[in-house]
Amino acid sequence: MPGPVRVTTPLLDVLEVFIKTLLAGDEDLHGWAIMKAVRRSGPTVYGVLDRLEDMGWITGRWEEHAEPGKPRRRLYRLTPAGETGARELLAERRPEALKPSVEQARPVWHPFPRGAGAT
Amino acid sequence: MTALLAVALSLVANEIFAVSPWCAAKLVRWAASRRYADPDRAKIRAEEWTALVDRQPGNLVKLATAAGFVGSAVAHTALNAIERRLIRVVEASRREHAQVPPAHEGPDLPVLMLRGDPDQAILAVDGSHRVEAIRRLHDEL
Numbered sequence: 001m002p003g004p005v006r007v008t009t010p011l012l013d014v015l016e017v018f019i020k021t022l023l024a025g026d027e028d029l030h031g032w033a034i035m036k037a038v039r040r041s042g043p044t045v046y047g048v049l050d051r052l053e054d055m056g057w058i059t060g061r062w063e064e065h066a067e068p069g070k071p072r073r074r075l076y077r078l079t080p081a082g083e084t085g086a087r088e089l090l091a092e093r094r095p096e097a098l099k100p101s102v103e104q105a106r107p108v109w110h111p112f113p114r115g116a117g118a119t
Numbered sequence: 120m121t122a123l124l125a126v127a128l129s130l131v132a133n134e135i136f137a138v139s140p141w142c143a144a145k146l147v148r149w150a151a152s153r154r155y156a157d158p159d160r161a162k163i164r165a166e167e168w169t170a171l172v173d174r175q176p177g178n179l180v181k182l183a184t185a186a187g188f189v190g191s192a193v194a195h196t197a198l199n200a201i202e203r204r205l206i207r208v209v210e211a212s213r214r215e216h217a218q219v220p221p222a223h224e225g226p227d228l229p230v231l232m233l234r235g236d237p238d239q240a241i242l243a244v245d246g247s248h249r250v251e252a253i254r255r256l257h258d259e260l
Contacts, residue, residue: 032171042171042184043191046164060163071170074163 007089013038014048015086016097018058018078028075030063049076057082139178143185144169150185150192 017037021029035045052058058076066072078086090097151165168188175181 031167032174041187041191042168043188046168047191050160066170071166071173073170073174074167 007093008048010038010040010044010048011051012090012093012097013040014045014052015090016094018076018082019086019090019097022078022083027077029077030073030075032073034076052082055082055085057085136178139182140173143172143178143181146182146185147172147188150188154188154192154195 014034017034018029021027031042031045031049034049035042038045049058049060053060056079059079060074060076062072063075087098147168148165151161151168155161155164168185172181172184175184
């Protein structure tokens with residue numbers, strides 16, 4: 001599978017959003033959410049999405065439950081190859097993007113810690 | 120007279136605002152058809168951008184968003200035309216000097232200059248670089 005031919009700042013921005021979304025436990029993102037997250041224009045973001053789709057790094061699907069009377073949105077997620085590639089690329093170019101944020105690093109309280117009930 | 124004009128202008132403005140979401144939807148569909156040569160992708164993006172514009176707050180923002188997509192589509196179309204023209208020039212230059220291998224396969228500029236006409240060799244390499252520069256510009260747009 002071909003890797004990214006040209007690594008641009010918008011490409012890194014979009015990949016960072018995908019990886020952070022993945023780290024936060026979500027997978028799917030629509031174009032408007034990406035635009036808001038990277039603070040870039042629609043044409044720039046969709047140019048990057050075109051390239052990532054061509055590379056096989058993301059896959060798109062239509063949302064199943066669109067709001068009544070509204071056009072459907074398209075949701076994107078990283079493919080396994082895309083996740084690997086994005087992590088490698090960000091580790092090389094933006095290592096700080098792969099570090100968990102303060103919220104993600106905070107330990108989550110669980111009523112039954114793993115292994116507590118084991119005999 | 121002035122009052123009548125003001126009323127007429129406000130009516131026209133209201134009409135324009137009323138049809139602006141419809142215009143925005145038409146504009147993004149046109150932009151998608153211009154930007155993408157692949158009809159399947161153009162269809163997907165047209166529907167997707169329509170949804171995106173539809174969810175923008177306010178009619179002016181809808182129109183501005185649509186205008187952004189139109190501007191980008193026009194820029195891409197212009198770049199495509201320049202790229203095609205440059206490729207034609209580069210290919211013609213290479214045909215004239217059959218012994219000169221394509222720049223991406225063969226040796227670099229000094230060797231090309233030794234094998235063929237220096238001016239044509241420079242044109243071929245320079246043209247290739249320009250094509251590459253235009254492709255980079257596509258990604259940045």
